[in-house]
Amino acid sequence: MSDQKDLLRAPFELAYNYKRSSGPLMSKFFDALAEQKILGTKSSTGKVYAPAAEFDPETHESLSDLVEVGPGGVIESFSWIEEPKHHHLIKNPFAFALIKLDGADTALLHMVTECNEADLKIGSRVTANWSATMENRITDIKFFTLEK
Amino acid sequence: MKKVAIVGYAQHPILENAGALNEVELIMPVVHQLFDELGISQNNIDFTCSGSCDYLQGAAFAFVEGLSAIQTNPPIKESHVEMDAAWAMYESMLKIQMGDADTALIYGFGKSSPGRLDSIISLQMDPYYISPLWPDRVSLAAIQARVLLEKNIVTPEQMITAVIEARTNSKNNKNALVTELVDKEAYLASEKISSPLNEFDCPPISDGSSAMIIASEEKAYDFTDQPIFIEGIDHRIESSNIGSRDLSKPTGILASIEQLKLEKTNFDVAELHTQFSHEVPYLQSVLNLNDVPTNLSGGPLVGNVMMCAGLDAIGKTYESLKSNDLTNGLAHASSGPCLQHNMLVHLEKKS
Numbered sequence: 001m002s003d004q005k006d007l008l009r010a011p012f013e014l015a016y017n018y019k020r021s022s023g024p025l026m027s028k029f030f031d032a033l034a035e036q037k038i039l040g041t042k043s044s045t046g047k048v049y050a051p052a053a054e055f056d057p058e059t060h061e062s063l064s065d066l067v068e069v070g071p072g073g074v075i076e077s078f079s080w081i082e083e084p085k086h087h088h089l090i091k092n093p094f095a096f097a098l099i100k101l102d103g104a105d106t107a108l109l110h111m112v113t114e115c116n117e118a119d120l121k122i123g124s125r126v127t128a129n130w131s132a133t134m135e136n137r138i139t140d141i142k143f144f145t146l147e148k
Numbered sequence: 149m150k151k152v153a154i155v156g157y158a159q160h161p162i163l164e165n166a167g168a169l170n171e172v173e174l175i176m177p178v179v180h181q182l183f184d185e186l187g188i189s190q191n192n193i194d195f196t197c198s199g200s201c202d203y204l205q206g207a208a209f210a211f212v213e214g215l216s217a218i219q220t221n222p223p224i225k226e227s228h229v230e231m232d233a234a235w236a237m238y239e240s241m242l243k244i245q246m247g248d249a250d251t252a253l254i255y256g257f258g259k260s261s262p263g264r265l266d267s268i269i270s271l272q273m274d275p276y277y278i279s280p281l282w283p284d285r286v287s288l289a290a291i292q293a294r295v296l297l298e299k300n301i302v303t304p305e306q307m308i309t310a311v312i313e314a315r316t317n318s319k320n321n322k323n324a325l326v327t328e329l330v331d332k333e334a335y336l337a338s339e340k341i342s343s344p345l346n347e348f349d350c351p352p353i354s355d356g357s358s359a360m361i362i363a364s365e366e367k368a369y370d371f372t373d374q375p376i377f378i379e380g381i382d383h384r385i386e387s388s389n390i391g392s393r394d395l396s397k398p399t400g401i402l403a404s405i406e407q408l409k410l411e412k413t414n415f416d417v418a419e420l421h422t423q424f425s426h427e428v429p430y431l432q433s434v435l436n437l438n439d440v441p442t443n444l445s446g447g448p449l450v451g452n453v454m455m456c457a458g459l460d461a462i463g464k465t466y467e468s469l470k471s472n473d474l475t476n477g478l479a480h481a482s483s484g485p486c487l488q489h490n491m492l493v494h495l496e497k498k499s
Contacts, residue, residue, distance in 0.1 A: 014206055026276055049392060051277050057387040077298070077395065079290030080343035087267035087282045096287040096342075098391050107391030109278055117343060122298050138280050 022136070025054050028066060033140040036130050038070040040104045050104035051138070070101035071128035072147060073108070080117040090143060095120055099144060111143040119146060151365035152244050153375030154495070157463035158182045159358045162325040162451035165261040166355035171205070174357040175217035175257050182253075182359050186371050190219040193361070194249035196226045197240045199233030199256040200455045203268050214257060225249070232256065233358065234421075234458030234481030234491055240362055241381060250367040257357035258454035265353055265454070273485065274388050285485065286350055286424075287342040292395045292486040293426040294344055299396050301433070302426045304344075308335050310428035311348045314449035321464075325451040326352050349425040351452030358456045360463055376466045376477075376495050380408035383491035385484070395486055398434050404492045405435070413494065415440045416474035419461040421482040423448045431480065431487075440478075444468060458482060462493050469497045 022030055025041070029052040032039045040050030041063035047056070050069040055062050078097035084090060090113050097120075098107035112126055126144040134140045158178040166174060183189055190196075196218065202210045211228045220226070225248070229235045233256025240252035266284035273279050296302040311330060318324035330348055338346040361371070368375035384400030386393050393399075405411065418437050422428045428447070432438055443449075445464040448457045458481025465477035475497050483489040 020275055022276060049389070051389075051391075053389055053392065057389065057392060076391075077291045077295045079287040079294065079345070080340070081287060082340065082343070085266060085284070087264065087270065087284070089282060096281070096283050096291060098291060100391075106389065109281060109283060109391055111281060122294070138277050 023054070025052060025064065028052070030136040030140070033136065034134040036071070037068055038101060038108075038128065038141070039066045040069040040101070041065060042067050047105045048103060049106050050101050051108050053106075067103065069103040073099040073101035073104070073126060073144075075112065075120060075122055075124045075126060076100050076107045077122055078112065078120055080120065082117070089139065093117070094143065097126070097144065099126060110138075110141060112145065113143050114145045150245055151377055152241055152362055153365060153368040153377045154360060154462070154466045155363050155368050155371040155375050156182045156186050156361040157358070157466050158185070159323045159460060159463060160356045161323045162453055163355040164325060164352065166259055171200070171214055171257050171259060171357075172217045174259070174355070175214055175255055175359070178357050178359040179218055179253065179255060182361055186361065188371070190224065190253070193251050193253045194225065195240055195243045195252040196224055197228065197236040197243075197252060197254050199229045199231050199236040199254070199459065200258060201230060203271060204258055204260060204263060204454060206263065214255070217255075218253070232421075232455050232458035232481055232483055234462055234493075235383070235483070237360060237362065237459060237462065238381060238383060238491065241378065244362070244364050250364040252362050253359065254362065254459065255357060255359040256453070256456035256459045258456055259355040260353045260454050261355050278390065284342070286345055288390070288485040289424040289427075290342040290345040293349075293424065295395045296426055296430055297344060301396055302429050306429035307349060307425040308332055310422075310425040311335055311449060314443060314446045317444050318446035318450040321445040321450065323356075323451065324446050325354055326446075327450070345424060351423045351448045352450070354451050354453045356451070356453035356456060358453070358459050358463060360459060374470060374497070376469050376497050378493060379496040380494035381491065382407045383489065385489040388484075388488070390485055390488075393486070393488070398487060398490070401431075401434055401487075401490045401492065404490065408492060408494055410478070410492070410494065411436070413476055415476045415478045417444065417465060417468045418442045418478040418480070419445060419447065419464040419468070420480040421448060421458045421461045423452055423457070423482070425449065427487060435478065435480070437478070458491065462495070465493070465495050469495055475499070
């Protein structure tokens with residue numbers, strides 16, 4: 001048997017081992033998160049897409065007119081997870097929710113927690129809670145909680 | 149448009165865990181079953197196209213290995229879609245339309261058992277706004293279910309019925325994975341996975357494969373006396389920004405219905421790629437199928453091989469038309485969260 005030390009070895013990481021560019025528009029969205037601001041984009045029809053969309057799926061125009069939305073909003077729908085699984089970021093009961101932020105016409109997918117399922121309804125008002133460290137990712141919004 | 153017909157379809161028994169059987173060993177039996185039934189070989193095939201998901205195997209270009217299941221020498225014309233194999237069929241249709249082929253072999257395969265499907269499917273979504281939140285497929289489906297329930301487009305009773313009927317219909321499908329019947333009490337006692345969906349509302353983790361052969365009208369009769377023609381096929385995708393969609397209005401499907409003039413057709417049978425119970429009554433209503441026998445195979449609720457279940461809906465519709473005195477069938481394939489991307493296929497048996 002050959003000596004283990006003689007074998008050629010290469011690391012193999014089962015992961016996205018590359019970086020993505022967020023592009024000219026989304027990078028502004030992620031930069032704004034660091035200032036605890038959420039941006040949307042306004043279409044020529046007046047419709048505000050939030051999170052900021054690069055194009056309008058209805059008119060197909062590219063969007064660049066950034067407007068601030070939130071941090072409060074209304075739950076449009078949600079699913080409640082009583083027992084989070086290994087891949088979930090929140091380990092307590094929480095909801096995935098579509099949240100229409102104030103000033104926006106479309107919804108942001110995020111998480112809502114620190115409540116019970118019975119506390120949540122379509123139409124409930126929630127507000128953004130921020131992460132302690134900002135990483136220019138959507139998770140800079142830590143989660144949403146019911147407005148007090 | 150050239151007329152194209154399905155001339156054969158085969159499905160591997162759907163397994164909970166294929167264990168040591170690898171993807172090649174899942175594909176080989178169905179392809180060879182088809183070849184044997186039709187008395188042909190790979191030499192009779194002009195174009196080969198597969199559908200699978202490299203994320204399931206966890207390696208880039210993993211689908212290439214699938215080709216080991218078929219004869220590739222002398223060299224063949226071949227392609228792949230990182231989608232359900234229903235879209236491999238669509239590509240094959242186009243290839244025939246373009247005059248580049250008269251016959252096509254399509255296969256799809258998926259082993260969901262070795263990995264964690266919920267997290268894997270999360271990785272396939274928008275990498276900026278959605279994937280980093282790790283939303284699992286069940287939770288996203290549950291968000292749409294809640295919208296439909298809230299608007300009374302779907303009722304809890306319809307969801308229970310969809311589950312009970314799927315299990316009952318599994319007896320028609322020798323390859324079904326889930327055959328155990330369920331009653332209303334058991335359903336109601338089941339724990340929610342992601343409310344409002346419980347485990348019965350969700351499809352089983354499944355391993356398997358399927359294959360299909362399609363041919364131009366001229367060639368179809370060389371293979372079989374009873375080809376089933378693809379009268380119409382159309383697919384549409386909605387925004388990847390899930391929050392900008394109206395989850396109670398299937399704009400893509402409605403456009404396909406208009407494109408294919410489906411209102412004018414009385415369907416005898418339908419198979420829908422409905423992975424969650426609420427999707428069954430929802431699409432039955434959208435597609436005007438309330439009086440049409442739907443998912444007689446049990447559908448994805450009794451066996452849901454990733455990257456195959458859409459092709460299976462087409463294949464099961466084909467089988468229904470072929471073995472019964474029926475004329476028109478409708479098949480539906482879907483991809484993406486909350487029925488984001490949908491294909492409708494109108495199949496017809498010529499008398």
